[in-house]
Amino acid sequence: MKLTWDLPLDADGIAGELDDGTPFVVRPIRATDGPALATAFERMSARSRYLRFFSVRARLGAELTERLTDIDHDGHRAWVVADPTVPSEVGSNEGLGIAVARLIDVDGEPGVAEAALVVTDEYQGRGFGRLLLELLVGTARDVGIEFIRFEILFENRGMRGLLSGMNAEKNEALSDREVLVYDLPVERDDASDGVALGALYEILRFIAKSETSLTEEE
Numbered sequence: 001m002k003l004t005w006d007l008p009l010d011a012d013g014i015a016g017e018l019d020d021g022t023p024f025v026v027r028p029i030r031a032t033d034g035p036a037l038a039t040a041f042e043r044m045s046a047r048s049r050y051l052r053f054f055s056v057r058a059r060l061g062a063e064l065t066e067r068l069t070d071i072d073h074d075g076h077r078a079w080v081v082a083d084p085t086v087p088s089e090v091g092s093n094e095g096l097g098i099a100v101a102r103l104i105d106v107d108g109e110p111g112v113a114e115a116a117l118v119v120t121d122e123y124q125g126r127g128f129g130r131l132l133l134e135l136l137v138g139t140a141r142d143v144g145i146e147f148i149r150f151e152i153l154f155e156n157r158g159m160r161g162l163l164s165g166m167n168a169e170k171n172e173a174l175s176d177r178e179v180l181v182y183d184l185p186v187e188r189d190d191a192s193d194g195v196a197l198g199a200l201y202e203i204l205r206f207i208a209k210s211e212t213s214l215t216e217e218e
């Protein structure tokens with residue numbers, strides 16, 4: 001897939017479209033995204049929630065919601081994707097929240113960050129998972145992460161499908177029968193992978209800074 005980024009950038013995020021023309025907006029997650037995240041979680045099937053969190057839960061809960069949204073964008077970075085053609089459930093004017101991807105540095109393993117991604121059910125199978133993976137690889141490249149780690153349930157065919165064909169290697173030491181761990185090396189040579197790289201981390205910082213200055217002015 002080739003992504004097209006609709007520049008210039010601003011604090012509202014980056015507009016793009018999938019190969020089939022589906023429009024989307026992507027930006028770093030904000031502390032104020034809690035209600036959108038919580039409602040997106042409740043919209044998801046029990047199966048998708050289980051595959052993402054490895055547990056059955058009906059709601060995210062206030063504490064986890066805060067941990068997932070109020071982040072430093074340094075050791076923990078996250079992107080949210082919205083569909084601008086569908087109204088948000090929480091009154092935001094940027095559209096319906098449909099996907100999240102994050103990268104969290106692994107303690108004690110410099111250069112390794114763990115990924116988590118989720119696409120809400122009605123948007124699965126359209127290429128958003130691939131988009132998120134490309135965002136994470138681009139971000140990892142920008143911040144010097146050498147390996148992206150994926151912990152996935154053995155039964156997660158979607159995630160295995162997404163990782164297949166990539167250079168991810170199974171980490172035998174950390175895997176067991178239920179949970180498979182894969183480490184994806186972040187290639188420095190970006191010429192051949194079809195990803196439109198736009199110094200994503202710079203974008204992340206740009207947007208985060210715009211938010212900070214907006215907050216300071218208030």
Ligand SMILES: CC(C)(COP(=O)(O)OP(=O)(O)OC[C@H]1O[C@@H](n2cnc3c(N)ncnc32)[C@H](O)[C@@H]1OP(=O)(O)O)[C@@H](O)C(=O)NCCC(=O)NCCS
Nearest residue numbers: 051117118119124125126127128129130157158159161162
């Ligand atoms: C896994 C997940 C992120 C994939 O997102 P998606 O938007 O459905 O994936 P895409 O449409 O981009 O598909 C990417 C590739 O994976 C493959 N794939 C996707 N779902 C699949 C499935 N259920 N079985 C087999 N392959 C699948 C597709 O064939 C596609 O390959 P292609 O590009 O060669 O055609 C999404 O299904 C999801 O959020 N699942 C629940 C949460 C989860 O499992 N998160 C991962 C654990 S952290």
